[in-house]
Amino acid sequence: MIVELFILSILVFVLGILVPLVTAARDQRVFRTAALGCTIIGSVMLGVFSLIILLTGQVFSWTVFQPFAAFSLSFSVDRLAAFFLLLIAAVSGCVALYATEYIEHLDGGSRRNLLCGCTNLFILSMLLVVVSANTVSFLFFWELMAGSSFLLVMYEYTGPDTKKAGIFYFVMTQFSTLFVMLGIVLLYGQTGSFSLAPAGISFLSTAAFLALLTGFSIKAGIIPFHKWLPYAHPASPSPISALMSAVMLKIAVYGLIRFLLDVFSPELWWGIVILFLGTASAVLGIIYALKEYDIKAMLAYSSIENVGIIFTGIGLYVIFTSYHMPGLASISLLGALFHSLNHAMFKSLLFLTAGSVVHATHTRDIEQMGGLVHRMPYTSALFFTGALAIAALPPLNGFASEILIFISFFSSVAVADPLFKVLLFICLALFALTSALSAACFVKAFGSVFLALPRSKESGEAREVPFRMLLGPAILAAACIILGVFAAQIFVLVGLSVPMPDMFLVGLLLLAMAVLAYAFLFFTASRDVRVAGTWGCGTPSQQPAMEYSGHGFSEPIDIIFSTVYRTKMKNERKFFDRKNCIFAEGTADISLMKIFEEYLYLPIARVSYQTATVVSRFQSGCLDTYLLYVFCTVIAIIIYLGWLA
Amino acid sequence: MSLSFILYLIINTCAVLAIAPLFVSIIKKVKAWTQGRRGPSVFQTYFNLAKLLKKEVIYSSHSSWIMRVTPLVNIAAILVAALFVPLVFVPEPVGGIGNIILLLYLLALAKFFMALAGLDAGSSFGGMGSSREMSISAIIEPTTIIVFAALVFVFRTLNVFEMFIASAATGTPATPTLILLAISLFIILIVETSRIPVDNPETHLELTMIHEGMVLEQSGSNLALMELSSAVKLTLLMALIINLIVPFGLATTLTLGTIVVAAVLFALKGTILAGIIGLFESSMSKMRFFRLPSLFAMAFFFSTLIIIIEVFA
Numbered sequence: 001m002i003v004e005l006f007i008l009s010i011l012v013f014v015l016g017i018l019v020p021l022v023t024a025a026r027d028q029r030v031f032r033t034a035a036l037g038c039t040i041i042g043s044v045m046l047g048v049f050s051l052i053i054l055l056t057g058q059v060f061s062w063t064v065f066q067p068f069a070a071f072s073l074s075f076s077v078d079r080l081a082a083f084f085l086l087l088i089a090a091v092s093g094c095v096a097l098y099a100t101e102y103i104e105h106l107d108g109g110s111r112r113n114l115l116c117g118c119t120n121l122f123i124l125s126m127l128l129v130v131v132s133a134n135t136v137s138f139l140f141f142w143e144l145m146a147g148s149s150f151l152l153v154m155y156e157y158t159g160p161d162t163k164k165a166g167i168f169y170f171v172m173t174q175f176s177t178l179f180v181m182l183g184i185v186l187l188y189g190q191t192g193s194f195s196l197a198p199a200g201i202s203f204l205s206t207a208a209f210l211a212l213l214t215g216f217s218i219k220a221g222i223i224p225f226h227k228w229l230p231y232a233h234p235a236s237p238s239p240i241s242a243l244m245s246a247v248m249l250k251i252a253v254y255g256l257i258r259f260l261l262d263v264f265s266p267e268l269w270w271g272i273v274i275l276f277l278g279t280a281s282a283v284l285g286i287i288y289a290l291k292e293y294d295i296k297a298m299l300a301y302s303s304i305e306n307v308g309i310i311f312t313g314i315g316l317y318v319i320f321t322s323y324h325m326p327g328l329a330s331i332s333l334l335g336a337l338f339h340s341l342n343h344a345m346f347k348s349l350l351f352l353t354a355g356s357v358v359h360a361t362h363t364r365d366i367e368q369m370g371g372l373v374h375r376m377p378y379t380s381a382l383f384f385t386g387a388l389a390i391a392a393l394p395p396l397n398g399f400a401s402e403i404l405i406f407i408s409f410f411s412s413v414a415v416a417d418p419l420f421k422v423l424l425f426i427c428l429a430l431f432a433l434t435s436a437l438s439a440a441c442f443v444k445a446f447g448s449v450f451l452a453l454p455r456s457k458e459s460g461e462a463r464e465v466p467f468r469m470l471l472g473p474a475i476l477a478a479a480c481i482i483l484g485v486f487a488a489q490i491f492v493l494v495g496l497s498v499p500m501p502d503m504f505l506v507g508l509l510l511l512a513m514a515v516l517a518y519a520f521l522f523f524t525a526s527r528d529v530r531v532a533g534t535w536g537c538g539t540p541s542q543q544p545a546m547e548y549s550g551h552g553f554s555e556p557i558d559i560i561f562s563t564v565y566r567t568k569m570k571n572e573r574k575f576f577d578r579k580n581c582i583f584a585e586g587t588a589d590i591s592l593m594k595i596f597e598e599y600l601y602l603p604i605a606r607v608s609y610q611t612a613t614v615v616s617r618f619q620s621g622c623l624d625t626y627l628l629y630v631f632c633t634v635i636a637i638i639i640y641l642g643w644l645a
Numbered sequence: 646m647s648l649s650f651i652l653y654l655i656i657n658t659c660a661v662l663a664i665a666p667l668f669v670s671i672i673k674k675v676k677a678w679t680q681g682r683r684g685p686s687v688f689q690t691y692f693n694l695a696k697l698l699k700k701e702v703i704y705s706s707h708s709s710w711i712m713r714v715t716p717l718v719n720i721a722a723i724l725v726a727a728l729f730v731p732l733v734f735v736p737e738p739v740g741g742i743g744n745i746i747l748l749l750y751l752l753a754l755a756k757f758f759m760a761l762a763g764l765d766a767g768s769s770f771g772g773m774g775s776s777r778e779m780s781i782s783a784i785i786e787p788t789t790i791i792v793f794a795a796l797v798f799v800f801r802t803l804n805v806f807e808m809f810i811a812s813a814a815t816g817t818p819a820t821p822t823l824i825l826l827a828i829s830l831f832i833i834l835i836v837e838t839s840r841i842p843v844d845n846p847e848t849h850l851e852l853t854m855i856h857e858g859m860v861l862e863q864s865g866s867n868l869a870l871m872e873l874s875s876a877v878k879l880t881l882l883m884a885l886i887i888n889l890i891v892p893f894g895l896a897t898t899l900t901l902g903t904i905v906v907a908a909v910l911f912a913l914k915g916t917i918l919a920g921i922i923g924l925f926e927s928s929m930s931k932m933r934f935f936r937l938p939s940l941f942a943m944a945f946f947f948s949t950l951i952i953i954i955e956v957f958a
Contacts, residue, residue: 371707373709374709391753392750394747394754399750403744403747403750407746407803410746410793410794413798418957421952425952428790428794429787429788429949430787431790432786432789433783435786436784436786439782443760443761443764447760447761447765447772447775451764451767452707452764452766488740499803500741501740501742502740505740505742506725506751509654509725509742513724513725514717514721517716517721518717521866524698525865525866526698526866529703530702531705532703532704533705534767535862542707546768547768548771548772548775552772552776553764553772553775556776556934556935557783559935560780
């Protein structure tokens with residue numbers, strides 16, 4: 001029965017791909033709704049399937065097709081895979097529900113049908129990556145995921161920003177596939193098989209680990225491979241951003257965890273590498289997010305931060321495993337996994353509500369928004385839930401997973417090596433800085449977008465979005481609350497013991513205290529309420545220009561972290577005379593330096609361009625030349641073989 | 646949940662609400678004395694709160710539900726946080742109450758709402774306060790967490806209750822490490838409760854205002870809740886220091902006698918610590934905002950040093 005459920009859900013997704021492809025020429029709402037309906041039904045079935053596997057703990061495997069003895073197209077679902085399937089199903093369902101309405105407000109005519117189909121292909125490829133039972137099908141679906149997401153990013157292909165973002169994303173994602181492929185080939189060299197089986201310790205498996213880590217880091221947006229995120233997310237439609245940020249990054253996390261658990265026997269220094277990558281991404285990601293004024297780019301940087309937190313948990317897992325402390329190792333890994341799920345929930349919630357805001361105000365610049373809490377009350381409440389969760393505030397789910405990582409950090413006192421303890425404490429301090437900065441970042445985001453007075457005409461005329469654009473995010477917001485408040489109970493339900501405070505009790509106490517305080521005020525205090533203008537030091541009316549802007553809000557942090565934000569000043573002047581006395585015209589410009597682009601990406605791009613220029617001289621396009629090459633090669637091989645004999 | 650724990654919830658909440666305004670007044674009194682003034686009565690804060698309860702609440706016409714729920718969320722979060730730090734009686738911890746990380750994040754919850762309320766009315770003063778408060782709280786966070794990690798390191802537990810039981814068993818005076826940690830905790834207290842040299846709680850001038858800037862738009866009974874919650878926050882941080890380094894008299898069993906003795910002793914110890922805070926504030930001048938990171942770096946350095954000493958000892 002369970003096999004049928006799985007097959008059926010895949011078939012529903014396939015149907016969701018075919019319907020819009022067949023009807024691509026007809027711009028009618030019904031086809032799009034049908035395709036997205038397939039996504040919702042498929043997600044529900046997939047969710048039920050993964051919950052059954054999660055709760056019963058049975059392992060499900062299924063061989064579809066076996067062309068050779070060494071290779072088969074086969075699927076296998078254990079609890080780890082089921083956990084990620086649940087994550088995919090939950091986010092996809094809610095995003096599709098939101099998209100049924102959102103997509104009708106997009107430009108593009110019948111191209112929107114293709115968008116629906118491609119979204120289904122994207123979701124299907126992600127879920128097939130997770131259930132892949134061997135490395136070849138893993139790689140195949142990984143590439144399918146990369147390709148379909150590229151098409152989705154390029155939806156608004158006419159925009160100049162989108163073109164740049166698309167090309168950037170395509171190059172990065174192909175690098176990712178390249179490294180994953182390299183890792184898989186190296187693994188094959190080590191074990192001689194494509195199965196996800198233990199590979200032993202050798203130079204080859206270390207090299208394979210480094211290649212895979214690079215490939216997964218590029219996909220997960222780990223610094224310094226992160227630059228594609230802040231380009232691709234603003235360019236793509238909001239439901240797609242939500243899927244990419246909430247789910248696709250987690251597929252990379254899944255890959256890393258799967259290979260670490262099943263294939264490699266990790267060494268201590270691997271853990272340190274992962275921990276460093278994670279901590280650096282977390283701190284730098286949130287510092288860059290604070291400086292960002294494009295709401296979707298800000299959320300993209302915040303995804304970098306959260307993936308950094310997940311990598312920190314994985315790094316701790318590897319470290320504690322190599323110190324033979326399985327208890328702490330499992331807490332760290334559970335923290336990383338739980339944070340993956342939680343981040344998927346609140347980040348898709350934030351991307352969807354940000355999409356509603358962008359839809360209502362026609363801008364992504366948070367400085368042009370403001371006052372939306374009065375105009376979009378439900379959207380603002382949903383965004384607020386997401387902001388509370390992402391700022392790791394109790395009793396919501398962001399806190400529930402971060403506390404697990406905090407607990408494993410705090411328990412590192414049990415590690416024997418003193419130098420190592422100091423290192424862990426430094427990482428702990430940076431980790432704490434990250435979560436405090438993310439609180440500051442989301443105070444800024446919520447404050448600038450929703451509070452005070454509207455700072456533009458569009459923002460003043462914004463309207464609340466239709467019901468279905470609220471329902472999808474509302475389910476996610478409910479998940480954020482449930483996963484936080486009942487975190488301890490959920491762990492008990494799936495049979496894991498975790499030393500975690502009971503958030504339900506804390507939630508009850510919070511509620512009780514608030515009710516008591518309210519009752520106290522109700523019976524003792526004056527009930528007079530007056531509404532008056534904000535005190536503006538005697539100016540007759542409150543103007544939007546007088547309120548604190550997002551730039552102003554993050555100014556102190558800008559100055560404190562000015563060494564991280566390197567700025568570049570450009571000053572070009574033209575003069576009428578030769579001695580530069582009479583000024584004609586000029587431009588001055590202060591901009592944020594893109595450190596990673598200028599010092600890492602561009603040099604690599606330049607070197608490869610130069611190499612390509614040299615190589616292209618051999619490519620004349622003339623048949624005779626190529627025949628000459630073939631002839632020379634044959635001669636060379638004959639001589640070489642003769643030499644050997 | 647046992648009966649003694651429920652009693653603990655009631656006793657601790659009543660104790661902290663009763664004594665918090667007193668400590669605020671004592672600090673003001675000491676500061677007045679050092680300036681050669683007589684200063685207000687030590688009960689002035691109680692009178693102020695009673696007066697504010699009688700006043701009407703004024704909301705800005707631009708403000709939203711954030712402004713209306715913030716005082717309640719704030720007092721609820723701070724009072725629950727106060728339950729994590731026993732003042733007079735330490736019961737067995739139940740369901741993770743007393744977890745030191747959760748304590749920190751409950752304080753952050755209050756701060757998050759307060760900062761948003763500062764932005765809500767659209768006044769530039771409130772925004773200035775929120776922006777500064779969030780920046781300061783972000784850069785003090787590494788120090789706070791390192792100090793807490795050092796506490797966890799010394800006591801081998803994450804729970805404040807168990808820390809207090811352990812320190813009550815060791816008795817007074819505490820170990821040198823704990824005294825060093827108490828100095829770091831003292832700096833955290835100064836920062837978290839917005840005192841000189843970080844902020845000046847006495848004035849509403851825009852040069853100094855951080856905490857006062859954020860609550861500028863609050864009025865009437867809402868302002869009373871905000872003031873009370875900041876007094877409770879001060880008291881809970883003071884209790885953390887007091888019960889870690891001078892725990893004598895702290896009740897670990899629930900009898901009327903031990904509770905009364907513990908309450909009287911806590912009030913005395915708290916009065917002395919409040920006096921020290923007052924003298925510390927009077928001996929300093931307000932620091933320029935952008936010189937604060939170097940102060941925090943110093944606190945961070947000291948607390949890391951303690952960790953390193955502990956690790957290699």
